[in-house]
Amino acid sequence: MSSRALRKQLQSSSSSASKKEEKVRKDDSESEESEDDQPAITFKNPFDLLGGGGGASNDDDDESSEEEEEDVKPTPPKAAAKQPAKAAAGKKGGALSSSKKAGSKNLKSSQQKQADEDIEEDPEEAARRKKKEDEEFDQLLKQFGSQDRQKVGQVGQTETKTKQILEIDSKYLDPTVEIKQMFGSKVLVHHAIAERGGHIPRQQLQQQRRAVLRSRRMALKKTHLVKPRESWPPLDGGIEMELVESKNGVNYFRFVWGPAHKEAQKHFFVCVQTGDPNTLARLLHKYPYHADSLLQLYEALKITGDLDAAEDLLERLLYRFETAWHARFDPLTQANNRLPYKYFENRSWYLGLFTRIELLGRRGCIKTALESCKLLLSFDLEDPLGMLFMLDHFALRTKSYEWINRAYSSPMFEEKGLSTLPNWVFSCALATFLHQSTASSSSTDNKTATEALENAIIMFPSLVPALLQKLSIKTLPNNAQAHKFFAESEKSAPLGVRLQIALFVERNHQFWREEPALGWFKTAIQAVIKRVESDDPMVANSQAIISDTYDSDELPANLKRHILLSDFSGVANMLPQHVLRDGFQIYDDPDFMAQQQREQVEQGGVMSHPLAQFLASLLPWGNGNGPQAPALDQAALAELFGALGMAAPGDDDEEEEEELM
Numbered sequence: 001m002s003s004r005a006l007r008k009q010l011q012s013s014s015s016s017a018s019k020k021e022e023k024v025r026k027d028d029s030e031s032e033e034s035e036d037d038q039p040a041i042t043f044k045n046p047f048d049l050l051g052g053g054g055g056a057s058n059d060d061d062d063e064s065s066e067e068e069e070e071d072v073k074p075t076p077p078k079a080a081a082k083q084p085a086k087a088a089a090g091k092k093g094g095a096l097s098s099s100k101k102a103g104s105k106n107l108k109s110s111q112q113k114q115a116d117e118d119i120e121e122d123p124e125e126a127a128r129r130k131k132k133e134d135e136e137f138d139q140l141l142k143q144f145g146s147q148d149r150q151k152v153g154q155v156g157q158t159e160t161k162t163k164q165i166l167e168i169d170s171k172y173l174d175p176t177v178e179i180k181q182m183f184g185s186k187v188l189v190h191h192a193i194a195e196r197g198g199h200i201p202r203q204q205l206q207q208q209r210r211a212v213l214r215s216r217r218m219a220l221k222k223t224h225l226v227k228p229r230e231s232w233p234p235l236d237g238g239i240e241m242e243l244v245e246s247k248n249g250v251n252y253f254r255f256v257w258g259p260a261h262k263e264a265q266k267h268f269f270v271c272v273q274t275g276d277p278n279t280l281a282r283l284l285h286k287y288p289y290h291a292d293s294l295l296q297l298y299e300a301l302k303i304t305g306d307l308d309a310a311e312d313l314l315e316r317l318l319y320r321f322e323t324a325w326h327a328r329f330d331p332l333t334q335a336n337n338r339l340p341y342k343y344f345e346n347r348s349w350y351l352g353l354f355t356r357i358e359l360l361g362r363r364g365c366i367k368t369a370l371e372s373c374k375l376l377l378s379f380d381l382e383d384p385l386g387m388l389f390m391l392d393h394f395a396l397r398t399k400s401y402e403w404i405n406r407a408y409s410s411p412m413f414e415e416k417g418l419s420t421l422p423n424w425v426f427s428c429a430l431a432t433f434l435h436q437s438t439a440s441s442s443s444t445d446n447k448t449a450t451e452a453l454e455n456a457i458i459m460f461p462s463l464v465p466a467l468l469q470k471l472s473i474k475t476l477p478n479n480a481q482a483h484k485f486f487a488e489s490e491k492s493a494p495l496g497v498r499l500q501i502a503l504f505v506e507r508n509h510q511f512w513r514e515e516p517a518l519g520w521f522k523t524a525i526q527a528v529i530k531r532v533e534s535d536d537p538m539v540a541n542s543q544a545i546i547s548d549t550y551d552s553d554e555l556p557a558n559l560k561r562h563i564l565l566s567d568f569s570g571v572a573n574m575l576p577q578h579v580l581r582d583g584f585q586i587y588d589d590p591d592f593m594a595q596q597q598r599e600q601v602e603q604g605g606v607m608s609h610p611l612a613q614f615l616a617s618l619l620p621w622g623n624g625n626g627p628q629a630p631a632l633d634q635a636a637l638a639e640l641f642g643a644l645g646m647a648a649p650g651d652d653d654e655e656e657e658e659e660l661m
Contacts, residue, residue: 159404165403165410166374170332173224173372175365182364183353223322224332225353225372226315233288236260241326244343250336253329254343255321264290272296289320291348292586298355311359329376341384347586350376352383354565361394370394381412388416392427393507401435404428420549422460422497423504429453430511433520453524455529459542461489463501464525470509472517480525485532494550495574499559502571555579634651 171177221228238261246254257265264287271279271293277300284293294317296495301310330338339346353376359370373394377387395404408418408428418424429452436446457464464486468476475481493501512521532539555576563572564584572580 060201073410164410165407166335166378168332168371168374168378169367170224170371172367172370173332173375174227174359175368176227178365178367221323223319225318225322225356228319229312229315231312232316232319235320235323236287236289238264238287238289239291239320239324241324241329243326243328250338251328252338252340253326254339255324255345255349257345260287261290263287265292288314291317291320291352295348295351295355314352314356314359317348318356320353321349329426331375335378337378337382338381339379341380341382344586346379350385351565351586357390358567360564366394366397370398370400382558383416384493384558384561385565386556386558388418388421389414389423389503389559389562390507390566392423396427396431396508396511399434401431404431405435417549419546420459422456422500423464423508425456425459426453426463426504427508429456430517433517437516450520450524452525453521454528455538456525457528458539459533459538459546460493460497460501461486461528462493462498465490465505466501466505467509467512470505471513476522476525478526478529480529483529483532485529494546494552495576496550496555496559497546499555499563499571499574502574503563503568504564506568506571 238258240256240258241253242256248251264283267283268280268290277297280293280297280300284290284297287293294313297312298313298317301307301313329337331339331341339349341347341350353372356371357369357376360366360372370391373387374392376385377383377391391407392404395401395407404427407413408424414551418428429449432452433446433449437448465481468474468481473481513517514655560575560579561584563575564579566572
């Protein structure tokens with residue numbers, strides 16, 4: 001039987017079945033259910049009907065298919081009766097195929113007509129017309145598309161550069177991963193047992209955890225920076241994050257304080273003025289996630305030596321801020337998210353993360369510290385806390401030599417001028433040398449590292465005597481350390497250069513203590529002296545660059561912040577007295593300060609920021625010679641003690657007098 005006869009039989013049987021079905025069901029439901037219930041048609045050769053699905057085919061195809069479909073068995077009428085939808089689809093397919101054929105004929109006729117016109121058109125005229133059309137198109141493209149493409153390209157390039165250099169391995173943001181790699185997981189297990197006061201069976205421990213979570217009606221959110229502890233109180237709604245603006249493909253965010261956090265902040269300023277850490281502890285008991293209270297108590301506990309309790313407060317601070325991240329804020333995978341330091345609500349987060357980086361460095365979690373440095377720098381590429389002054393240190397400790405060279409030559413830091421930062425100039429040369437020492441390298445590669453070190457010494461000669469003194473090296477061959485080139489540079493170097501060199505020597509001196517780095521450094525000193533005595537033009541050019549880059553009087557704001565927050569009291573003592581007197585001011589925004597003065601702090605006399613006073617009192621170089629704190633507002637003090645459920649100091653004295661009487 002031919003395919004055409006088979007299709008007719010299928011259509012006739014399906015039409016009769018559809019008439020019976022219409023009496024029971026509607027057309028729509030009938031077509032849907034019949035499509036689900038239809039059985040598969042069994043053919044001996046399923047490829048024989050490939051050309052028959054359209055319902056209308058060429059006569060040549062039908063003739064050829066008749067010879068190949070002799071053995072095909074038609075579908076029984078009972079089975080075919082269950083296929084009304086299939087038949088309807090076949091009719092639609094036939095109509096669609098007919099329309100396609102008609103359309104193809106029209107298309108052919110239009111193409112033929114256009115071809116005839118092209119043949120009749122003069123070739124020169126056609127070339128001129130085509131050229132004119134191309135010029136008009138190029139003009140429109142240049143007018144409307146090129147600028148947008150250029151902007152998008154610039155944003156894409158910036159994002160790509162940032163992501164390549166500051167790409168973060170989120171696995172190492174949690175220090176427990178690095179601790180497991182260094183000491184094994186058993187150490188963490190024993191530490192957890194010690195914290196619980198002894199071994200507890202697993203089943204009992206799980207029951208206790210579930211009971212704690214049920215009682216607090218909370219589920220601790222999973223975060224990247226810290227693992228939440230069960231002893232922490234439930235999260236409050238005091239801090240959120242909002243999208244400020246999206247500009248040139250970059251999203252700018254800021255944290256937002258809720259009403260409860262603003263109330264806690266008002267009480268916080270009064271607590272700081274009292275000078276009593278107990279008031280901060282009571283304030284934190286009522287507002288367990290107040291950022292500034294957590295920071296200040298961390299500093300107080302660190303000084304008293306209670307490091308475990310201090311670290312708990314710091315981790316609680318970071319946990320609270322990370323749980324408040326916006327849904328679109330993903331700095332771990334996207335390079336176009338910014339959290340500008342200029343918004344004072346963001347600064348407690350900056351200070352908390354910086355403090356943790358210092359803590360991680362002291363504990364030996366160098367990979368976690370390096371990734372945290374990248375994270376903090378990616379929030380604001382203006383580098384408000386001077387992360388570039390310490391980023392090279394952790395990169396050297398983790399032996400990320402290739403990364404240091406890529407970052408040093410990256411266009412991302414062109415405006416930062418890494419070639420004018422002494423720590424980066426020397427660290428880049430050392431990274432090149434150490435990388436070549438650990439790998440098979442040629443003499444040309446060694447020459448590149450040596451030349452980079454010599455140029456670094458020529459640009460910052462005052463580093464040589466400072467580093468030699470730190471390494472307890474008193475003499476060099478030919479008394480090179482006493483050469484006038486190094487002696488005069490110590491006196492003439494700008495204050496900003498001297499502070500950076502002091503930071504570099506304190507942090508990185510251990511990299512230059514051992515061989516082969518020490519011998520390489522001594523050899524470079526001798527080579528530099530020869531270049532100086534031979535009037536190498538590199539010497540004069542380098543000194544001119546330093547003079548143009550650094551102001552002898554004004555210090556960069558991020559350098560001052562970095563030194564005040566770092567644990568190097570010897571470097572901090574080099575700061576001007578007015579900087580030490582003012583201390584680190586986390587809220588140095590003029591509008592915010594004016595608002596706080598109006599609302600809470602200003603009570604007459606000389607105005608001094610209470611947070612700066614409290615931090616200055618905790619710093620080891622604080623001498624108490626700063627401006628005196630303003631008088632306490634008794635009304636605000638009474639409101640504070642009432643809110644915290646504490647008795648005012650005057651009330652205690654009156655009660656004692658009554659007891660004595």
